[in-house]
Amino acid sequence: MPTTSRSSPTPPMPATDEDPTDASLIAASRTDPERFAVLFRRHAQEIMRYVTRRLGRDAAEDIVAETFLVAFDRRPRYDVSRPDARPWLYGIATNLIRRHRRAELRALRALARSGVDPVTEPFTDTVEDRVHAGARSRVLAGAIAGLPAAQREVLLLVTWAGLTYDEVAEALAVPAGTVRSRMNRIRRKLRDALAKEDHDG
Template identity: 60%
Template structure:
């Protein structure tokens, strides 16, 4: 998947910003020797756009750092950029593609964690690259009246994850059969920790695997990503009523496993 992503991205950059001195060298994500963290080198190193294409700092998988703003090669975001809402950044990026890089800084790590919990770290690297490539190419369709682009970006990522539905279900079913989690810490939220303490990871994994994809998407966006019903509706392009009904059914199935535990 890496080569098509990189080649399309270099084509886009060549079209949108040929005057910016884009260096079209492709680099791959590399795992640190100890295996506990990863470093994604920029797939396209660009003087004004390198942050759109890959994670620049080593981060520990699943190590949430809410409120942190990733920086790249020691370069911090300006105070002005931090204060601009997502919709305004996307609007500005129509004339200045560099502005779009700030969205990567804000959300790439979160989306990588979400994808890694569902598919594993290796697949998540590609999901992040493809998500921001697709978002960059579709930015002209974004409704800039929405200040937060997070639901939009998660919607793109979730659509891409759907292409790996069989892989996700295989991983969950493997856990349900063996009790050995192929995605370390993939269920590390509060509910899952309670389930783990009771030795019931296998049952929960089996319940998740058996859910229809749309129901699982809604449940995980709410439970893992703490999205509101309205945000999930935007992300998945469904009504709030559909979000409520899918979540109710998914929770009911999970509660059959967890008993009275809240999910």
């Protein structure tokens, strides 16, 4: 993966004739399947980073490959009124990750013990600096591991995938209000975990 100073995915550039939207690529791939390869080149790397963080490198390659195979099979049903396919792709990846709950919890518990993120430090950004700061990193990782799965998915799609609340709602096929209420509960739990650490420390 190329070195960069930020881990948040770069938003797609505005489409031009030379840079078509995801939706137009998917539409074109229905009659010209090779066009789908452009979608893979455009998004596979950021989804790989996301899945690696959740499951570790061993499972990530298989999950990403399967994500795009599923997307390819489902492309006739894609809603081409949605120009950005990232929420759709992250939704597929999230469904596949659900089969690997134990691996995800192992990765989070390893982070809780060591404070070492499975994705290299050059990808950190200011939002996540708090998650990578020594003991606080371990406390937060432990608290994230203890979240209900539905809350953990929302949190990691927002913080690690960089999706908006509306995009997370689209990815998970839930109302945007559900995403907001889950994030409110998550914030309270993480604040409580950090406050307890500060008090005990």
